[in-house]
Amino acid sequence: MTAAEKIELKRKALMKYFSYLNERQQQAVFSVSGSVLVLAGAGSGKTTAIIGRIVNMVYFGDGYAKASPNMFEEDIRWLQKYVDGEVSLSDAQLRDILAESPIRPWNILAITFTNKAAGEMRVRLAEKLGEELAASIHASTFHSACVRILRRTIHLLGYERDFTIYDSDDAKRLMKLCIADSDVSEKQFPARSVLNEISRAKDQMISPEMMAENAQGDYRRMKIAKLYGIYQSRLRDSNALDFDDIIYLTVEMFRKFPEELEKYQNRFRYVLVDEYQDTNHAQYELISLLTRRDKNLCVVGDDDQSIYRFRGATIENILGFEQEFPDCRVIRLEQNYRSTQTILDAANEVIANNEGRKEKRLWTEAGAGDKITWYKSENEADEASHVVDAILEHIKNGGKFGDNAVLYRMNAQSNMMERTLVRSGIPYRIYGGTRFYDRKEIKDMIAYMSIVENPYDLVRFERIVNEPKRGIGDATISLLLDIAYDLHQSPLEVMENAEQYPVLSRKIPVLKQFAAMWNQLIAASEDMSMEDFLDFLLEQTGYRTAMMALGEEGTFRLENIEELKSSMQSYKEEAEEPSLGGFLEEVSLYTDVDRYEPDADTVMLMTIHSAKGLEFTNVHLIGMEQGIFPGMRSMDTQEELEEERRLAYVALTRARKKLYLHTAVYRKMYGMTMQNPPSQFLKEIDTSLMACIDSTVQEAEFPAEKQSPFGRTAVLQKQRAARKSTASAPAQEYHVGERVRHNVFGEGTVIAVTRMANDAMLEVAFDQVGTKKLMANFAKIKKLS
């Protein structure tokens, strides 16, 4: 056997090992060294390929590209048998024969955007590689990776190691304080938009000084640069970082301290970045610094799914990758394992209208499948009941609620949908909106715990110093904060020494009292479990008493705080060295998508943005109208329109089997009724892929229809459909004791009838599923006579 043949044999064995992947995915798996761009279309088995790639690196190293012909005769025979399928070899045996300097797992850095994605990656790696090997692979988000680096090195930039992380709400509070102390008004410079500009600047690695320089002559930008400067110095005073700082400061630290960079280059010799289309410039810079020396960088992404431009993601990172890394390999994953060809055709057709993209065309072996359904409704109520109809139809055919997702462009659109689902007794969950950790009471608790950990945290201090009310008002707070800023002291110190500051004289007792409580909390935090400390805090601060006084609402809030305790418990179970500080850090980097439970058998409601990366058997896309999707503000520029189109592409490709598109002729928005034409994206889909169900009333528009022999009935049917999409008996006909049948819940007995405006609420004891409340006009129920 020649050397070339031996190498070939090794490669065949590797291909056999990874035969669960298609050819393109295998290419990605075997491209271990150098720079690699994987363009992974929606549903193309991207994650499977990434996991495979890491497994290959850890088990076999660069054994595919750099295979040596050195093998024992014995091994050759075994390998030949393995390739021919005559024998199966264990992972260990194969590694023995095939590995060429396998990569040590701790030399691999795998970066994702969400905690969920990172967690999933760790789980899947553990399945393939075993706990031990998987644990030493550094798989985390940009932000947690950088936080870890900064905990070690941030003192080089003059921050303390135990810095606090501010979320956007904290940042906004801080910015408001900055604006209040400057010579501009919040009217001209809303905190939100100033922060946005600062955020974009940090994405570009622009410092306050640089911004001021660039802004010469531009009044607005000069003022913003000034605010940026104040904001940064106050962050530093509070020993706090905002989300953008986490990346910005890491890059800055690496730029200023090459010896630190080198340490991390030695540690992370192989870097993999998922969702590369969503990276911003600073993140690009970070990756570029880390991989500058060894050049082992693999990025995976889909330019067509770049939907976070408004948050600073630059699609140019992925589009320009080949220019930045001229020797890179480009691998396209276009075979889709999720959707039907019909859905893919529609998605391909829509996205093909974009100019700035890398050509890709998704295909599948799954077959054409059902046509896409376009429901034309009269208004949003009608639209919602069409969705409900489709869901109930699916249930009737043996499907599950959890197979269905309702996706929309704006959170506000969920309202009518939610009401209609409630009335129909369909279980659902809404994702997005107010996150658990965004609830006021939770943030208050976090704030109390934060100032115990870090008394310099001015923003969290400001948040709770008068919550519950203690007679420390805005005027006092702002005086106190000014002193703290000027003396670089913590508000705790200022309060303890309140008598030294004449301006505070009238408030000395309350301030001293607060300081005493604060110190008491600090002491307690040191010798109590986290949960006990939370209870203690709730008592000492008077928060519990204040909540009790609020009645029902307060009870609800206290329940949420109780739930925070269970977060603490699960944190303690998972963390290596649990601490209050660690818990606070985890909480600050945690988001609601992490709470997504695909197993719950409920209909999922969410924005298209939050649906990215998820898949559902049936997707109901509501509000496919000009002005909503694409949104009013996105229709002016080509770039924004293309982003909306990518969003449409994401939405369409979420569906496995069935896709329902919905339009309504009239839609109430912001309290007024709008009349929007169907979305241009809908029109970009070939009509042959769609079946249209029209329940609008259009007599005036089609006078010809009236004259045809069937016209009258057609119009009548439409009118009936428009009025009510389900044929149910009028409310007044239901009485207690009557037997009814529900499409989903089966038969049952009416046990209560509550009359309402022009409907009635029924309580029905169903034989199989127990008692349900239904609106007589909306639920699909029928009297059994």
Add this chain to the structure above:
DNA sequence: TGTGCACCTGTTTTT
């Protein structure tokens, strides 16, 4: 300092 009412202004949000 705390409250209530008139006014205004509305995308999307992985960390």
Add this chain to the structure above:
DNA sequence: CAGGTGCACA
């Protein structure tokens, strides 16, 4: 329509 904000007044 609805939540957030600013301002006037107690």
